[in-house]
Amino acid sequence: MRTLFLSAKSAATLISKAGIARCIRELVGEINQDFRHWEQFDKSARLAAHSAQGVIEIMPVSNQQTYGFKYVNGHPNNYRHELPTVMAFGVLADVATGQPEFISELTLITALRTAATSVLAAIHMANPRARSMALIGNGAQSEFQAVAFHELLGIDTFYLYDIDFSATEKLANHLYELGFNTILCGSVPEAVREVDIITTATAAKTHANVLSMNMLRPGVHINAIGGDCPGKTELHPDILNNASVFVEYEPQTRIEGEIQQMPADFPVTELWKVLTGVAAGRVTSDQITVFDSVGFALEDFSAMRYIKRLALANGGLESLGLIPDLTDPKNLYGLLVPTEVA
């Protein structure tokens, strides 16, 4: 009756040893598999608690065997406290008994699964000959995006822009070490002018219009991952009106995604339909495509099952006494030593 535990440090060691690119590649496979079994999962929009400083969310999902949830926050001003904007952990439990079996750090793993989901979508939505990507917002997520798009789509040239130049420098250094081509840009229009793919991953909790229609060239794919809660968007509505828009889980994205700016009947296509061939991804080379990604519980579910398997094979798991060991399950009181007599 122990619960397995994977710490942030052990996860970092595990992923470093396996290789970041390999982990992302394998995660793309896992997420693809699970999204292709979309109808077997019990899905709901995540439960969000908003405050002036940010948001705390619980993201549950389950199938017949396994229940999972992620705890995650989003606090754009956390850097002032030397804390990450996004921190996360998650749990896998056995549906048959309710026993929590695995608790994992997910701050790092969220970054991997977000990049994996982005590239999985882009495989079907970007132009097949795409070679360049703009990264708008060069925070914690940006390197993972670059590695994912390099590994699975062969993107080798990255245009970087962030309002915080030190973030861009940090990203440029990492991409240089990886041997990627980087162009540091002074503005968003400059960064996006010539690219095949644009990833927006900014943190400000506002309707930001990071991109507007006049900045875009025909055929571009926009991987919009920063707009992910009510009041937080990155794209001018004109872009959505002129693009084919894809989402993870429509009921959640209507609340949280770029399409919160649009009427309730604005047409979108769920990713799983593209992955299973029920719906088309990109159809023409001039089409503008938008993956309006907010992050869905199933991605974390896939990632937790993946990292648990990796840890079981390679080590790094601890165990926690989270649930009491009872010889008689009806005798919870027997755990206690009464100290008083009436």
Place this chain on the structure above:
Amino acid sequence: MRTLFLSAKSAATLISKAGIARCIRELVGEINQDFRHWEQFDKSARLAAHSAQGVIEIMPVSNQQTYGFKYVNGHPNNYRHELPTVMAFGVLADVATGQPEFISELTLITALRTAATSVLAAIHMANPRARSMALIGNGAQSEFQAVAFHELLGIDTFYLYDIDFSATEKLANHLYELGFNTILCGSVPEAVREVDIITTATAAKTHANVLSMNMLRPGVHINAIGGDCPGKTELHPDILNNASVFVEYEPQTRIEGEIQQMPADFPVTELWKVLTGVAAGRVTSDQITVFDSVGFALEDFSAMRYIKRLALANGGLESLGLIPDLTDPKNLYGLLVPTEVA
């Protein structure tokens, strides 16, 4: 950047040392305080995932400072796997940053807080001269109910009944050690015939009619804690029609409580209104009162804050590396050692 952790074993030691009755008494005070500040909390019905074998629930609640949630399952057939019917753990986090600060076992602590909530309600709903209680369902929760009602209401005589006689024997032994009077009964009608208070805490996930109107004497208070999810009730609807019914959080109880059997406008009173004097509890000595208790997130929130304080003062806390330590919060990638170069 460590997360405090209280294991089931440490919680048992902590509660044993402090004394079970004292912990329940102090918890009653904490829950009373928090319920009296009802309007300061961001509340929602819990998120439930139902399966053939049971239910897994997430119960979040927050105020301006602190966010909390509990994970809890309910699996009536878990005894076949030598597992408790109910297992739980919970988390407290800082609203200002989203940082998870405390992870606690809650299997044991749920038992304490349920008993504390029951007796807090009964103080206002039972006849003031109540001295006897029937315990219908003698599982993991039953001893805690007895200790709570003895400690805060002076109940000294307990009538016990369970379909599993070995559970009744276990409970009787524990109550004997505490010096309480116990009467082992062969049926529900026999157990409830002469008592002032009836606690129903049965586990079967069905519309069970454990109690019907003809078994009850005037003036009895029913503490109905077993019926707590859709399809799981313990009281015949006639009882509800002839009683004053009190609930924790109406939107959740409409889905999960005994009143799921009643029309949507069936009148109920929320507990916090009684505690603050906005609404009356028991008014006449002949009145039948029902506390239709399903368990609400705020009770766990109160209990987690209480047990954390107790542990900080008395020891038993471990610490977990759940969240990565980042020197630069935008440099998550820096946690990893790249092993590949393009």
